[in-house]
Amino acid sequence: MNIGEAADPPFAVLPDPASLFGRRAARFAELAPEHPLEAYLRFLASVAGAQRDCLDGLPEPVLPPPVELERAYTHSMPPVPFGRFEADAVFDATLTAFLDRLAVADGLPQASRDAIEGLRAADADARRAMADAVLVGSIPEDAVAPHVLMAAALQVHFTRAAARLDASRLTPVADAACPSCGSGPVASMIVGWPGAHGTRFCACSMCGTLWNVVRIKCLLCGGVDGIAYHTIEGAPDVVKAETCEQCHGYVKILHQHKDTRLESVADDVGSLGLDLLLAEEDWVRGGANPFLTGY
Template sequence: MKRKSPVEPDPTAIGEVSSPPLAHLPDPASLFSIRAMRLRQLAEASDLAPYLRFLAGLADAQHQIQAELPPPESPNPAVILRAREFEMPPLHRNGMEGDETVHAIFDRLFAAADAIDKPQAAAEALTRVAGADPKAHLAMAETVLSGALPADAIAEHIFVWAALQVHFARLASVLDAGSLTPVADGICPVCGGRPASSMVVGWPGSHGARFCCCSLCSTLWHYVRIKCVLCGSTKGIGYREIENHGGFVKAETCDECQGWTKIFYQNKAPAVEPVADDVASLGLDLLMREGRYRRGGFAPLLAGF
């Protein structure tokens, strides 16, 4: 693998962008099944095939456990109004203690994951997390929501993260996208989560626009290009990629904060799914470790690599 020199500016045409909306809210009914399909497709030609197939099974479990869950409730209009007034995400991360649906999602996800073909270490981690009490699940959820996974319990926390993804995607899906307002750089305007990656899309009405993908609720929110997702700087932005890999994924680097994030070009590779392709492009992460930039955002599925 070789590192390519920075591209100045980002080579994809920006003039094609029309008027993209602030956010595309997730559709939990199709989100995880599409991700599972993409993971299996990527596994066909990847050295990470066993891991990608395991994650496809986990995405299948996320999809399946939603059957018979009560429909998510829309937030109180006063909460939405307050969020707009103070430029805050409308979905709060607190108050899960008394939410029976949250506990049902944990239990169902852990039970469904038991049937997935997985390594022994993952099976043992699942046994531990499934056997923990609800209070322990919530404590692990707080750790996940902090954006840091403990090195000695990564697998347990990935199962918790998968359950939280279902919960927050369901809550996000019933919001009114038009009521949202931008918050800080690198922060999801729906739940306050950090981005897993970003992608330049080819959608009608948004062609050439860049959207960040929330690592928690999977909302896609519009974020201008050639601007650091992590700190908002427009200075010292560069791009790295692995040569001869099609140019559909790059590392966007920032000299101001010394961070980098992945940017996918969905307008070049329409099947790109920001979470699935993030894992499958591990080679770019390995390449970037050779340099001075640290990866920003939150990518729990690559923790430990």
Template structure:
């Protein structure tokens, strides 16, 4: 058993890796240089042994289904149901889009060599149709929006495009400077629109297109922060942990019992929501790091095979309060969630 109480297993095909005392395969990438040799790039380009997972084509529909399940009997049930509607609308828009063109191979090669995200969110121009996606999402979600959001959704078309763009830029840059109430109200919709666009682009990639093996704190596809991490089961390698991107839904391998933001492995501890009859939401724990004082959630499919990093994160905001009270800050970023 590992320190987080979850059995540590080595995925098939990774038995040759060095292990730590818990028997978990140690990352052989940790000491890797950021510059890869041509041979390594060739292996990476083949997708063989890739440590990254591209999003599923039905990622938003799966998320919506999970949110609906989590909403039942939940204190924040209305909010979770709205999030489910928004996720379902995201799936509809994603399905309607023609497949995105993959980036050119020379660019992908350079990104793999230097460990750069090919779909960089920070500096990239906004896709030309991004506002159309935003307005379409707003139209779908408006009838179900909570009271606080209803007015902002209603006024959306009257808001100048430049202001929408400023919100989108702030989200892509992970700039937490949104303070204006209207911008805050618009942020989840803008975030949802950007997720559709970046997930569509990620779906045009092959796993081997992404820089692999850096075990970074940011997404290898788009450079965004993770929403949470997930311990997967099945074909992804049983018990293997991945960080899930808050923007494009790609996942990258991260070692267990290791802080994702700062890579520290000492003094890692776990918090969960205790109820009268044991853990209230047993599939979710918050991993806390004494080094950077950050905390990223771990969502375990071993505990609940239907768990989803994004949805289960939204349903466990009470755990974030516990984390805050214990003196840690939330490291995960959820684009449906913006606080003044």
């Protein structure tokens, strides 16, 4: 921005599904070489690539009736709430297309191929149970792999729905709740966009919507005292943990204005070492990311 120009960011920025999943796939692949989680990051690059590639030819997502959308816009409620998810024919087509694209990816481990086939073979009740477990954040530790794939399909479903909303009608639900679908943020980002340089946006862990939140404020409890920032010594200072002394929780904050390659979901996984260090000091992670289940 020009000196003296005031930032005037929009409240919400809706996702572009192809662009979002394409950037995510590229970032996972970029982070992978020589990373302690290299094999997993390469797998997630394949997942994000399949999310991008399955978009073509999918039927249009079914939004709530106009009267329900208007009620949500008017009363500051998420228009496509995850709590009212229905596994309709569009979602079934989305899940099938995603699994088909992922199945032909190069270098998948046998465990991943087994998870793909297991999800393909699951009946409607089993699929719904897996979707519910992902949406409420209660993925069982003995069945992480198929639930991660279900989470990826749900991300495609909700991202496509959110992209069709009216961003100008979205209003705050809560600092830590997406105004489109109500899911929690994976992280927040300081952006460098024209007219919004230096402002903070939360990134939805499910639908990819971004929403503006003031800086130096705990996203979990709303506190403004006792806020501190942690990073790994010697690592680039573009990914930090914003901790709160009041609730003893934290959510990562990405300084995208310093490094435009940063992507919320990919860099959250890539900075797992920071989570492990904070866990040793009993900080409680507040960011939502199904791809970190089990870590």
